[in-house]
Amino acid sequence: MKQTIESIDVANKRVFVRVDFNVPLKEGVITDDTRIRATLPTINYLMEKGAKIILASHLGRPKGERKPEFTLKPCAQRLSELLGKPVAFADDCVGEVARKAVETLEAGDVLLLENLRYHKEEEKNGEEFAKALASLAEVGVNDAFGVSHRAHASVEGITKFLPMVAGYLLEKEIKYVGGAVEHPEHPFAAIIGGAKVSDKIEVISNLLPKVEVLIIGGGMANTFIAAKGYPTGSSLVETDKIELAASLIKKASETNTNLLLPTDFVVADAFSNEANHKVVSADGIEDGWMALDIGPASQKAFAEALKPMKMIVWNGPMGVFEMDNFAAGTNAVAKAVAEANATTIVGGGDSVAAIEKSGLANRISHISTGGGASLEYLEGKALPGIVALADK
Ligand SMILES: Nc1ncnc2c1ncn2[C@@H]1O[C@H](COP(=O)(O)OP(=O)(O)OP(=O)(O)O)[C@@H](O)[C@H]1O
Numbered sequence: 001m002k003q004t005i006e007s008i009d010v011a012n013k014r015v016f017v018r019v020d021f022n023v024p025l026k027e028g029v030i031t032d033d034t035r036i037r038a039t040l041p042t043i044n045y046l047m048e049k050g051a052k053i054i055l056a057s058h059l060g061r062p063k064g065e066r067k068p069e070f071t072l073k074p075c076a077q078r079l080s081e082l083l084g085k086p087v088a089f090a091d092d093c094v095g096e097v098a099r100k101a102v103e104t105l106e107a108g109d110v111l112l113l114e115n116l117r118y119h120k121e122e123e124k125n126g127e128e129f130a131k132a133l134a135s136l137a138e139v140g141v142n143d144a145f146g147v148s149h150r151a152h153a154s155v156e157g158i159t160k161f162l163p164m165v166a167g168y169l170l171e172k173e174i175k176y177v178g179g180a181v182e183h184p185e186h187p188f189a190a191i192i193g194g195a196k197v198s199d200k201i202e203v204i205s206n207l208l209p210k211v212e213v214l215i216i217g218g219g220m221a222n223t224f225i226a227a228k229g230y231p232t233g234s235s236l237v238e239t240d241k242i243e244l245a246a247s248l249i250k251k252a253s254e255t256n257t258n259l260l261l262p263t264d265f266v267v268a269d270a271f272s273n274e275a276n277h278k279v280v281s282a283d284g285i286e287d288g289w290m291a292l293d294i295g296p297a298s299q300k301a302f303a304e305a306l307k308p309m310k311m312i313v314w315n316g317p318m319g320v321f322e323m324d325n326f327a328a329g330t331n332a333v334a335k336a337v338a339e340a341n342a343t344t345i346v347g348g349g350d351s352v353a354a355i356e357k358s359g360l361a362n363r364i365s366h367i368s369t370g371g372g373a374s375l376e377y378l379e380g381k382a383l384p385g386i387v388a389l390a391d392k
């Protein structure tokens with residue numbers, strides 16, 4: 001058991017809170033603020049107790065560069081609206097800028113630091129960087145379930161220099177997603193899509209023996225289509241994972257898992273909502289065309305397979321749902337998940353945005369802030385960000 005926020009004294013203390021404000025953005029505007037709202041119980045509690053709250057997050061993958069499109073400023077603004085009070089913003093998460101911003105905090109004040117991933121040491125779990133973050137505060141809270149599968153400096157390394165406990169969101173995620181790990185209901189289906197193919201394809205092997213049905217869509221499906229020897233045109237394909245995909249297709253038959261791949265796609269001649277588009281069969285993607293959504297036959301087959309399920313976990317949209325012409329597959333699967341007589345978990349920054357957009361979120365048992373994190377948890381892995389927290 002891990003210590004939680006209620007077991008520590010925070011009054012008048014500087015509290016470092018790792019949050020996951022990696023929200024979907026379109027031209028600098030937040031399109032889904034679920035991940036920000038999800039941290040409100042922790043922030044409100046800390047405010048009531050008179051803590052000096054220092055929030056830190058990553059946004060996107062700027063890879064150590066100060067790319068302006070990855071600034072956390074819009075999140076400070078949104079959080080301030082949600083809290084109904086000002087949220088200070090520091091242009092850097094370490095160094096003089098951060099220190100000065102922290103010094104001005106009074107009990108109950110909230111500060112958001114700029115993107116942790118503007119420093120490459122964050123993802124490298126650099127010790128000096130972790131120490132620099134730790135030096136800002138007297139105690140730490142992890143409320144960033146979505147990034148707890150990453151052994152990064154603000155998630156894992158920092159705990160060597162600053163004691164960290166679990167926030168309310170982390171506790172809640174452990175309860176629900178952990179519940180699915182410990183007491184899975186059968187038949188159990190996992191649906192995996194999205195764009196983070198190389199990360200997420202690695203979890204499939206361990207998931208196969210745990211589920212009766214595994215549905216693959218979105219960008220993930222293309223690598224499997226390539227593994228079947230079909231052409232993929234200019235679709236997103238992870239070439240160095242084609243062999244792994246082939247072995248997973250084989251493993252599925254050995255574990256008696258019903259592995260469902262799309263049998264048709266909506267293909268486009270450019271990555272744009274205005275592109276020409278048409279439906280083709282899974283073996284019919286021509287040169288110069290890319291798969292941007294699953295087709296109607298796949299939608300139907302996936303929905304049928306989900307009907308008898310008792311538990312469904314979904315991460316990763318079935319297509320580029322941000323563009324209306326390629327949203328039908330994701331919406332169809334959202335509907336099938338919502339209508340199933342099952343315990344359902346939908347997780348991930350974009351997946352949750354998709355389910356919110358479809359208006360079906362209130363029909364899902366648990367909306368999780370974790371995408372990759374939920375999958376790795378489900379796979380049976382210990383998440384480094386959780387392991388590193390102080391024990392009771
Ligand atoms: N066929 C496709 N080709 C390219 N991109 C795709 C395709 N299908 C889906 N996507 C993109 O995948 C992205 C979401 O993938 P991602 O793996 O980030 O899911 P997520 O739910 O946000 O999970 P996480 O929280 O782990 O990031 C969306 O932006 C969507 O447009």
Ligand SMILES: O=C(O)[C@H](O)COP(=O)(O)O
Pocket residue numbers: 020022060061146147150196348349370371372373
């Ligand atoms: O969106 C997510 O899954 C988390 O914020 C982690 O982001 P990452 O995959 O870039 O580490």
Ligand SMILES: [Mg+2]
Pocket residue numbers: 348349350371
């Ligand atoms: Mg995402």
